Amino acid sequence: MLTITLRRLFLPGDIEGFVALALENFVKLILIVTLCQEVLGFSPNLIYGRILPGIALSVCVGNCFYAWLAYHEGKRQSRLDMTALPYGVNTITVLPYMLAAVSGSCFPKIDLALIVWALLIFPMFITAQFLSISWITQTILWSLISFTGLLAMVTLSNYWLYKKGLIWLLYCWIVLMLCGLICTNYAIFFGCGELLVQICNLWLGLSAIGYLFTGIGVHSRALIFIGLLHIVAALLLPYFSSWQFLFTGIVMSFSLLLLAEFQWDMQN
Incomplete structure (x- = not known):
């Protein structure tokens, strides 16, 4: 017994x-x-x-x-x-405590928005790469967390962009992120295999568009460079076919942390 x-x-x-x-x-x-x-x-x-x-x-x-x-x-x-x-x-638990601690440091709110997305993006792609969790479960979970990131992005960057007269950039990023979520959810829930295998290309491409628009809007060579870096990463994806989620997560999260850590050029 x-x-x-x-x-x-x-x-x-x-x-x-x-x-x-x-x-x-x-x-x-x-x-x-x-x-x-x-x-x-x-x-x-x-x-x-x-x-x-x-x-x-x-x-x-x-x-x-x-x-x-x-x-x-x-x-x-x-x-x-x-x-x-x-x-x-839990990422959702860690995030508010990190933000509460960082908010008292020297980082401005626009950098906090970048850190938020870096904290959210890396676990998303790591989960997709290594964990044997059903795609439906991952999609639901990370969609909820992505909406949390969108809310944090709007809250932290709205005032800064409004003062700079660049509020249209916020709307641009919201549209790009929503398009990515809709395409990802459609591919998984409706079993669209052709779109599903292009998920990493999709997110790298949407991020590249966002960075290029932002770089042009604020006249920043650093942001334009990051946008071009995402395009190059998308072109290199076939060489990392077995590790494409890990590769994509590293590129996207490292770019965000790099922009948050270092001061980038801006002429607006």
């Missing part, structure tokens, strides 16, 4: 779920450490002595609690297929 119970406690799917959860949280921990060190200037003692141990403790306690709930719920319903809810570092 004990052997049967142990066999039911650990199934092949549990290993797959554990690896997926661990990899996703590992990527987010790298982002947290990088942002805390490079953006917020936190000391290593604070990061490795307080923040990371606190995250580790919360993840252990959270997963044990959900496992206990799943065990007792399965026992109450006399079911052996009850699964615990995976618990880990």
Whole structure:
């Protein structure tokens, strides 16, 4: 009886779920450490002595609690297929805390908007590249997070663009992002294979258009260069066919962080 119970406690799917959860949280921990060190200037003692141990403790306690709930719920319903809810570092939770900390630093709001998108984009493409989560689930989740990013972008950049007389650029980016979301959701929900294999090209192309328009609008060579970089990345995608989501995520998120970290030229 004990052997049967142990066999039911650990199934092949549990290993797959554990690896997926661990990899996703590992990527987010790298982002947290990088942002805390490079953006917020936190000391290593604070990061490795307080923040990371606190995250580790919360993840252990959270997963044990959900496992206990799943065990007792399965026992109450006399079911052996009850699964615990995976618990880990949540992007939507990390983002507000990071923004609250960064908002007190030297970064202006326009740079915060760039950081927000970098924090959102990289986990999206990493999930698509490495995790065996259904496309429908990923689409729903990341569509919601993308709308959160759009809201943050409007909130953080609206005043700056209005003062510069460039509010049309905000509308341009909103239209481009909505077009990308609509095309992505259509390709996945309606099984449009020809469009689905071009998802990375689509997002690199839309981003390139946005950067070029923005660069022309503010007379910035740096933004025009970033737009051209996205076009080159789209042309190089066939050489990274097996890693296209990772490659796209790195290009898009690195470009955003680069623009947020360094001052770029502007003549408007």
